[in-house]
Amino acid sequence: MQNGAAGVLIEAEGDENQLYQFIAELQENPPPLASIQSFSLAEIPLQNSGLFTIQESKSGIAPLPPDSDVCPECLGELLDPADRRYLYPFINCTNCGPRYSIITATPYDRPNTTMAQFPLCPECEQEYRDPKNRRFHAQPVACPVCGPHLSLLGADGRAIACDPMAEAVRQLKSGAIVAVKGVGGYHLAVDPCNAAAVAMLRERKKRDEKPFALMVETIEKARGLVQLNRSEELLLQSREKPIILLRRTENSPVCPDVAPANDYLGVMLPSAPLHYLLLKDTFQALVMTSANISDEPIIYRDEDAAHGLAGIADFILLHNRDIHTPCDDSVIRVFRTHPLLMRRSRGYVPRSVAIPDVSGSVLALGAELKSTVCLAQGGQAFLSRHIGDLKSAATLDAFAKTIDALQQITGIKAGIIAHDLHPDYHSTLFAAKFPDAAKIAVQHHHAHMASCMAENCLEGELIGVIFDGAGLGSDGTIWGGEFLTGGYGGFERAGHLLPMTLPGGDAAAREPYRVAISMLYRIFGSELFATEMDLFAGLTAVERSLFIKMLEKGINSPVTSSAGRLFDGVAALLGLRSKMSYEGQAAIELEGIAEKGRAGKPYPCKLLTEDTGTVLDWRPAIEALLLDVRLGVSRSDIAATFHHSLAVAATHLCSAIRRQSGLDRVVLSGGVFQNRILAEEMVTLLEKNDFRVYTHRLVPPNDGGLALGQAVIAGRSFKCV
Numbered sequence: 001m002q003n004g005a006a007g008v009l010i011e012a013e014g015d016e017n018q019l020y021q022f023i024a025e026l027q028e029n030p031p032p033l034a035s036i037q038s039f040s041l042a043e044i045p046l047q048n049s050g051l052f053t054i055q056e057s058k059s060g061i062a063p064l065p066p067d068s069d070v071c072p073e074c075l076g077e078l079l080d081p082a083d084r085r086y087l088y089p090f091i092n093c094t095n096c097g098p099r100y101s102i103i104t105a106t107p108y109d110r111p112n113t114t115m116a117q118f119p120l121c122p123e124c125e126q127e128y129r130d131p132k133n134r135r136f137h138a139q140p141v142a143c144p145v146c147g148p149h150l151s152l153l154g155a156d157g158r159a160i161a162c163d164p165m166a167e168a169v170r171q172l173k174s175g176a177i178v179a180v181k182g183v184g185g186y187h188l189a190v191d192p193c194n195a196a197a198v199a200m201l202r203e204r205k206k207r208d209e210k211p212f213a214l215m216v217e218t219i220e221k222a223r224g225l226v227q228l229n230r231s232e233e234l235l236l237q238s239r240e241k242p243i244i245l246l247r248r249t250e251n252s253p254v255c256p257d258v259a260p261a262n263d264y265l266g267v268m269l270p271s272a273p274l275h276y277l278l279l280k281d282t283f284q285a286l287v288m289t290s291a292n293i294s295d296e297p298i299i300y301r302d303e304d305a306a307h308g309l310a311g312i313a314d315f316i317l318l319h320n321r322d323i324h325t326p327c328d329d330s331v332i333r334v335f336r337t338h339p340l341l342m343r344r345s346r347g348y349v350p351r352s353v354a355i356p357d358v359s360g361s362v363l364a365l366g367a368e369l370k371s372t373v374c375l376a377q378g379g380q381a382f383l384s385r386h387i388g389d390l391k392s393a394a395t396l397d398a399f400a401k402t403i404d405a406l407q408q409i410t411g412i413k414a415g416i417i418a419h420d421l422h423p424d425y426h427s428t429l430f431a432a433k434f435p436d437a438a439k440i441a442v443q444h445h446h447a448h449m450a451s452c453m454a455e456n457c458l459e460g461e462l463i464g465v466i467f468d469g470a471g472l473g474s475d476g477t478i479w480g481g482e483f484l485t486g487g488y489g490g491f492e493r494a495g496h497l498l499p500m501t502l503p504g505g506d507a508a509a510r511e512p513y514r515v516a517i518s519m520l521y522r523i524f525g526s527e528l529f530a531t532e533m534d535l536f537a538g539l540t541a542v543e544r545s546l547f548i549k550m551l552e553k554g555i556n557s558p559v560t561s562s563a564g565r566l567f568d569g570v571a572a573l574l575g576l577r578s579k580m581s582y583e584g585q586a587a588i589e590l591e592g593i594a595e596k597g598r599a600g601k602p603y604p605c606k607l608l609t610e611d612t613g614t615v616l617d618w619r620p621a622i623e624a625l626l627l628d629v630r631l632g633v634s635r636s637d638i639a640a641t642f643h644h645s646l647a648v649a650a651t652h653l654c655s656a657i658r659r660q661s662g663l664d665r666v667v668l669s670g671g672v673f674q675n676r677i678l679a680e681e682m683v684t685l686l687e688k689n690d691f692r693v694y695t696h697r698l699v700p701p702n703d704g705g706l707a708l709g710q711a712v713i714a715g716r717s718f719k720c721v
Ligand code: ZN
Pocket: 070, 071, 072, 073, 074, 075, 092, 093, 094, 095, 096, 097
């Protein structure tokens, strides 16, 4: 047996029956962490060896394993007073434990992990060498005698003489903020039922309203906080242990400040034995939010934790097993029993995604927000961990490191660089660091379309309905409500949402009331302030005339067809939110109230034929919506009707495109499709109209999945590299 570039190579001998049984067993009952992507058999001359050996790993693109949670056997031992690893926070075996985050080089063997500094004690050594043992060749194997240990630091960074776990639990119980070193980085923990502690964390972390994730010990305890259906339960318990967004129960004991103005809580089960010990018997749940400074990457080095978290954490619970590669928690919601990834990171990375074959080796650099990069070769794509928004020097540094590490662990050296069409994105500028590589600029929404095509292994031409926040269009305006036709080789803009301007540019992306004003201008022109609305309440006469001037002359008002902004604008028109403290907040709240409403007769939209394609004119819909507001229809019902109306109109536009092109397959992509109501309505309506509809399941529909599409487009445009 040998690990190698192509996976695991097993040479087995025996009589035919035994061999067939072995093959069947291997396919039907693979080891818990195995993922069988393909399986091939070949006959070789009989060796008559009679021995079982594991040969040294070969380097190459051996698929590296993601980090895994604790397996049931290890959990049993962790809580068994008779076991020698009783309460040992670093217990693991062949079927579980850290992987990707501790691997320093390939092939994956103990000397190439951060466990190299812990020589095995005789007992662990014996388990490691015994083919019948569950810890046979478990690279991170450890015990209290030979493995890593916990310690607790005070706010001054000095170690406290105590039982670190017991003291951390005691401090959490009394309302302290404790930084906890987990698998992929540090979390900040507080008791979510202690309002003062949560408020203190918000204040210290300067995180006004963005929801905090929770960790619960068991699925039973999760049921006390959130509603769970069968698929959600399965995903919550999956080996990847992602954060799942779940609707909170009416009498959830968690204080509202954990997720203000949000009916959902992000919940995960423990991803490490350490977490079980932290939660055991004491807490219904713990807030476990990534430890970082505002929008910077997750903290994972002990030195950075010591000074970066000073002033935020009262205590730091850490250990001496280094994290080599940081990895944020993955975030998912369930859509039609399948995962809808909002962030694909710990537990999933660096697993490859099977894609249609590409030529050459491509590195795709993604966009600007929710950045990830992607390496693709042949029929495999490796999408990186979540890096974050490329705004700060620290994130850019993480971006560069992620690229190096991904090339190193996959052994793929990029000959082709794909980047966004936007010349000013940091990711685009980064392409200059590869002077020898061929470079291809990929239009943002074309990349979204290709990303959904690639993960569904689709070929040929189809329709892409791409709804997102913003991306540079081929005509120099900002796109984001696009109906494209084409495939990997190219696209046409067959249709789009009616464009509007964004008065104040970037400010409009953070302040939905500006978008609402622009939408009203699109309908009523300069008369927009004639009818008084709550929306205008805070605006002085000077500000109003300034707005009119900006809108009339287009000063600092870029043009956009963005669907994301349309949702923001509607949220502002309904008085939900005029300014946002995090990206997507207004749209999330709009979807939140729509869930409680009932959609009425759809608001009318018009389809206009213009040079730029068929335009979905939302103005009649907004006028009808405003009438409902004036009639006192509930905001929930209006929000539900708005979602429904957009889906109806988008389906009409797809039908119009089909009449012209004959295309009947539709991919849905872009960050707006994290909105489950819209996605559900679109899939239902399109299918009812005999379209074949494809959505994302393996990578996020948002910009976190964009690099995958860029990679395939670039790989396909070089036929003979
Ligand atoms: Zn285990």
